[in-house]
Amino acid sequence: MTINAQQELRIDVREASKGVVHVVDRAEYVRRAREGGTLDDAWKAMADLGLLGLGVGEQDGGSGEGITGPVALMEALSEAGVPPVLYLLTAFARTAIQRHGTDEQRRRFLAPTVTGQMKIAFAITEADAGTNSFAMQTFAGRDGDHYVLNGEKLYISAADNADYIMVVARTTRRRDTEDRRVGLSVLMVDRHTAGVGLTPMKIDLHSPERQFFLHLDDVHVPVENLVGVQDDGMRTLFDALNPERLLVSAWAIGLGQHALQRGVDYVRERSPFGTPIGSYQAVQHPLARANAHLAAARVMLYAACEAFDNGEDPGANANMAKLLASEAANAAADAVIQSFGGSAFDADSDIVTLWPMIRLLRIAPINNEMILNYISERILRLPKSY
Ligand SMILES: Cc1cc2nc3c(=O)[nH]c(=O)nc-3n(C[C@H](O)[C@H](O)[C@H](O)COP(=O)(O)OP(=O)(O)OC[C@H]3O[C@@H](n4cnc5c(N)ncnc54)[C@H](O)[C@@H]3O)c2cc1C
Structure with a gap:
């Protein structure tokens, strides 16, 4: 894309995003941060305006691949003072699925995000590992046609409003591999699966979207929800x-x-x-x-x-x-x-x-x-x- 084309895209996206800000402006965003309330109506407006199709290929129901469109949208909504964090998470999770997912995964996880029916959160952070994600303890053991996922994540943004959570887990324990980068895997976890629990955290961010502890207790994740190659999640x-x-x-x-x-x-x-x-x-x-x-x-x-x-x-x-x-x-x-x-x-x-x-x-x-x-x-x- 030329610099001019990028500029035009930014202008178009900014113009369209006004329809979202019309639904939730800065004052309403702050009110919901203080008193409670989701950004569901803003999300619906993004879908109705065709903005959720940015970044998704036409073959998957979107208006074109590439990160530039979602970046322009995130910039425009942030400049209006209403940054949608779950949108940010969904947008980058989709990119990984586009590049590493199977055809079936593209069908299951991309098209529904374009229509606004599916939102995706992301969970990598653990209390003891912190910045050193390689030290994570969350483990997904293979058992036939599914993984059994156990562990605990924290600070997981907007998890309560997500349909799926892209979870990073170890499928080979750190002690069983010399290379710390080997053994991570990326799993799409249906938030409503038995064993998935959320506890709100007390985070002072002044955002309607909140952070959660994510508890994963013997969560059965179908193997077809593995994105990319097992142990090569990096x-x-x-x-x-x-x-x-x-x-x-x-x-x-x-x-x-x-x-x-x-x-x-x-x-x-x-x-x-x-x-x-x-x-x-x-x-x-x-x-x-x-x-x-x-x-x-x-x-x-x-x-x-x-x-x-x-x-x-x-x-x-x-x-x-x-x-x-x-x-x-x-x-x-x-x-x-x-x-x-x-x-x-x-x-x-x-x-x-x-x-x-x-x-x-x-x-x-x-x-x-x-x-x-x-x-x-x-x-x-x-x-x-x-
Ligand atoms: C509001 C909020 C939302 C979040 N949302 C999500 C989410 O949706 N999903 C998710 O998975 N995580 C999320 N996080 C977690 C976030 O990504 C982590 O807090 C962040 O990666 C830092 O990890 P930590 O807090 O454990 O810091 P630590 O690892 O404890 O590091 C503390 C500080 O030490 C310094 N430091 C650490 N390591 C090094 C180093 N090697 N070299 C130099 N300095 C270093 C840095 O200054 C760093 O800030 C969120 C956090 C917050 C507060």
Whole structure:
């Protein structure tokens, strides 16, 4: 896709996404975060507007493969202040299925997500393993025509509203393999299967979508729900986690831009000394710098999308985009909070409420230190540090 074509796609998607924001705008999103409520109506609007077909090939009922469309949608909705996390998870899970799923899996898991009938959450994180996913304990033992899955995951976003959860488990225990990368597998788990349990976590993210402990107790998963090759889940994951970094970058850039615009609007008006504080360089410059950094991150992001859609390894650009996007969004939010002064902390201003989610994106889904490790090792060829 040329840069012009990417631009046109972004403009079209942004225009169409207004129909979703019409259903759930920022004020309604915050209200649901505080008082409860799902984003089901926003999801339905996305389906009705044809937006859920972005990223899915025409043969599977969508409007075209590629990560650029979903990234543009995530950016647009985040910029409107209504980032749909379950959409992000569904979009990257689909990418892995597209690239590694069987024809039958494409039929079962892609078409229903285009119509909005199916949503997919993602579960890899475990309490003791943390960033070191290879140390996970969740185990899927093969028993005839199914796996028996046992373990516990945490922080699983929007699991209560998902129909399937893409679960990463060990099918060969760590102690039984010399190569830590061998032995992982990716399973599609029907959330309503016996043995699947959810306990809400107390997470202060200011989002209507919540996080859960996921308990997996003797869950029977049919072998036909294995995506890719048993024990070679890293290959499948590669085509889930790179798109995830791209979608997360779009989330950060969009939400950072949302914060920045709110800040600019405020400093034009606020005038404790009689002139708007937006006329002071000390107030302008952090906002201007944030704008430049968000723009640079956006260029890197869409370059990474292009690489991914061309079948190239997007690893370097995807990681750098996530680093730059999350740092730019954090700087934007920090500058905006400073500009708002005390009123940033007034719940009605909905400014400090942006902070937890923007701050999170330096930590999740992969912390920026791990990204710097990646750049050090893979790009700069420096020794592994951990
Ligand atoms: C709101 C929220 C939503 C989430 N949603 C999901 C989800 O849907 N599905 C899912 O599977 N997970 C999810 N997560 C989990 C998230 O991906 C993890 O929290 C994240 O990967 C970091 O793992 P950890 O919290 O165990 O940090 P730890 O592994 O304990 O790391 C803590 C800190 O140590 C540093 N660090 C760790 N390792 C290194 C290293 N090798 N080199 C340098 N520094 C290092 C980093 O600064 C890091 O932030 C979510 C988390 C939150 C808070």
